[in-house]
Amino acid sequence: MNLGLMFDAMVVLPSGIGLTLTLTVLSLTAGFLLSVPLAFIRAFGRPGLSLAVLAYTYVIRGTPMLVQLFLLYYGLAQIEAVRASIFWVILRDPFWCALLTFSLNSAAHTTEILCRGLQSVPKGVTEAATSLGLKRFQIARLVTFPIAFRISLPAYGNEVVGMIKGSSLASTVTLLEITGMARQMVSTTFAPYEIFIVAGAIYLSLTSIAVKAIQLLERWLSTDGHPVHRRKPRLRPALADHEITTPPLP
């Protein structure tokens, strides 16, 4: 074990964190935006449409992400029409290929997670919303989705961690994120375990932060905790003859 090399790795490898986080955050965002409508279709859509979404999630979740990445990065170049089209500018760039693969992957996983959440929203809640006169879109936006999101948050946390870990695959298409930097350092120093251990520690801290953040979000969104904290201080007196009291400054 060479401590000097480990120290070098600790200085060099964090410069890859930026790319890892960019890939992760962008693909999670794109995946989430794509998955919300897909999850609604999958849960409540017509059988034909629901089956089409299922086919998409099944194929994506049933094949390794590495194969999908290579299919996009190397495979699409085989089609002449793709190389002639304007999309080629995007598809020949490893960054966009990786981002596209990760987004499609994340969308498939998130769709299934949200779909399970949507299906476990109690029927009485939506019936109550209907009887209050809300439109279908309002029910989805104000009632079903917020409840489903809270239900699926723990599972979504796993997806976030999975995406941070999955972004290491970008190193196979020449991108220099944490794993890519580590592999490059190993090929010049021939000291595999020092450098890979440091890289692993960086990933571990990233995933731990993600897990903590999701837990905080869960607690913040949970309705059965202490709703008092989230209520605005009451300026109006509870009774008509009481004085108006201002809340003490924090």
Place this chain on the structure above:
Amino acid sequence: MGGFTTQFVVALSVTISLALVSGCLGTAFGLFLAISKGTALPRVNAVVTAYTTVVRGVPELLIILLIYFGGTTLASKIAGRYVEVNAFTAGVIALSVVFSGYATEVFRGAIAAVPAGQTEAAKSLGLNAWQRWVFVIGPQMLRLALPAYGNLWISLFKDTALVSIVGLTDIMRVAYVGAGSLRAPLTFYLAASALYLSLTTVTLLSIRLAERRYPALGR
């Protein structure tokens, strides 16, 4: 596809044997860790928790690279001459480590879900620790763990593709070589995805079958 059909058949058997060997080893190790986490000293408990946290928080690819390249360096240092850890061995070790990390948590959760009254009843019947695990807790726990455990097998089959990066001639590697030599990446990677999809489908169907055959007791 030229002469690559036979290569794909061989590669398929490599992928399947890699998954089966590491899955079985990982299950055994995961069971051992889950049981020791529940019963033993708090220090053992902390070590097992640290192990599962680290394994589940680090990319599988990095673990494979660490064990393949690091393993060769380590084995050479111990043996005093150059020893190469081959890709299959490194893959088996890495995937078993990953699998055991997840399996420990799955089994741990299932053990905790078996009602405490079962253990107490078994104790009052005079069963010893071994008999309690084999006849009372084990069967109930395995049934409870089955759905989550099945998902682990599906991810395991997908993770085997990563071992191709360190040069194991599995499905992914054959597709890579074929795509390069015949200049037909789309065909080869589509073939590879079809093979992986059929592997995960077979796994999924066998889990569903097992779930129907062994449903959770008392639900």
